[in-house]
Amino acid sequence: MRKKIDIFIKTAYARAYVRVKGQLTRDLNWILASVAGAFLTMATYVYLYKSIGAPEEFAGIVLLGGFMTPYWLNVLWSVATQLYWEKEMGNLQLIILSPAPLSAFLLGLTIGGIVQTTIRSLLVLFVGIFVFKISFAVTNIWLVIFVFIVTLLALYGVGMIFSSLFLFYGRELWRMALLVQEPVTLVSGFYFPVKFLGALGAGIVSLIPLALGLDALRQLLVKNFQFYFLSWKTEVLILIALGIIFGFLAIKMLNYIEIMAKKEGKLTLKWE
């Protein structure tokens, strides 16, 4: 048992290390570019709201959306699609054959992803605050951090579920990820409050952790935020429930994939 735990921790650490170290030492230009990209997209919406004379609080609403955008992109392109990339590079067979559990591999990937994305997201946030002179009303920073972490746990749980699902795709995966990216950005309310979707619409998209997490964070951070969907306390409770459900489903699906890959030997093959 102790050996199993040891392998689990070592695997998770090794994968997280690669993600953080690789990004910070080899892909520094990518960090800067993605910060610039997220900032510029966010700036478009800030100016859009200015052009229609929207209340000032919308700059803060958009900035928080811009802050969360890198997490969503990280989940989609670096967690959900990761097993597929590993398969195409020929690494997945080795991972499956090794004693390292797939769940530890994905946990490391997730932790590493959160660390490197947080660096980028904070940069987007600070640049946005500096350029657009946006101020937030932080009354309890620990509460904000708690809500943020709960949101991330639920969100990365979704990413881990999709990483198993996406393994069944071939060349069309790229298109599917592209197709999923924009609608989720839309319905999660990155650039407008999710309440704008109406009660039914907002209720449906509450299954996406980002929608509720962003709404809760806006209630806690944006001054005079009136367009909230549910109270942040209710949203946090739902997020915790979603996090547990998604985490459970992710582990179940990973185990299924692992068994299937070993039994049938097809899922891990390149070009299948």
Added chain:
Amino acid sequence: MGMKGLIASVYIGIQVESNWTKKPLYLLYLFASPIASIFTVIIIYGMLGGNLKSDLFYFALFGSLFYYFLADTFFNTAFSVIDDREHYRVLKYIIVSKTKYFTYTLGRGVGKAILTLISITMNLLWIIPVLKIHINFQLFPLIAGLSVGFVGALGLALAFSGYYLLSIRSETSLMDVLFGGLFLISGAMFSPTILPGFLKTLATYFPLTSTIEMLRFAFFDKHLSQFLAGTPFSQFFGLFLMTNLISFVVGFMLFELALKSAIKKGYLDITTAF
């Protein structure tokens, strides 16, 4: 060989983009691709602007659709370098074939433009009647916008294809900056007149900006915002033509230089397991 190669490249462009699924499903994919940007505009203007009949709303709605057409063509054409080198590993064969690489890139661009055009046409066919948009259609600005606009977007694509030819690692990071940056300065969602000084000038002379404005003009026969309002059509057309042609000439030169350099440096078959 040029025309034959071009037709083959257009065909390849369409196949690479679409043959990953069945044709009806791909049509559905084409239809769905710009839906998120359309609804973002509708939701923002509907809930905050409060008026889905205003010129500003039409400005953003049509702007986001035409931006999608130009940007998708430009990004995909540029990205075909990485696709061919990293994913399909055929770049070196394409370059040593009888068809010029420029012709091939042009064909890929035309193929993608045709598909994106189908996508926005399908969406315009429901947007206009459902939102009861009164259009005043003009054929000449439409043909000019689509053809010259494509040439300008191709110029940008060629410049960045050149950049990709010389980057030995997959520089998708550039896409992130470009997507955000071009969205901001292209005047797709709001009038560039509200941008601060330097950005406003940049937006005015950026080829995509005047192309998007020309395409809007084709549907409404007027400027929908302060941007270029009051400018005589001949002057507007001159700006549009000039910026797009300059974009193409500069892009073409950079592309040819980069291609020679990439061949010399042996970058045509370098892969990075991306």
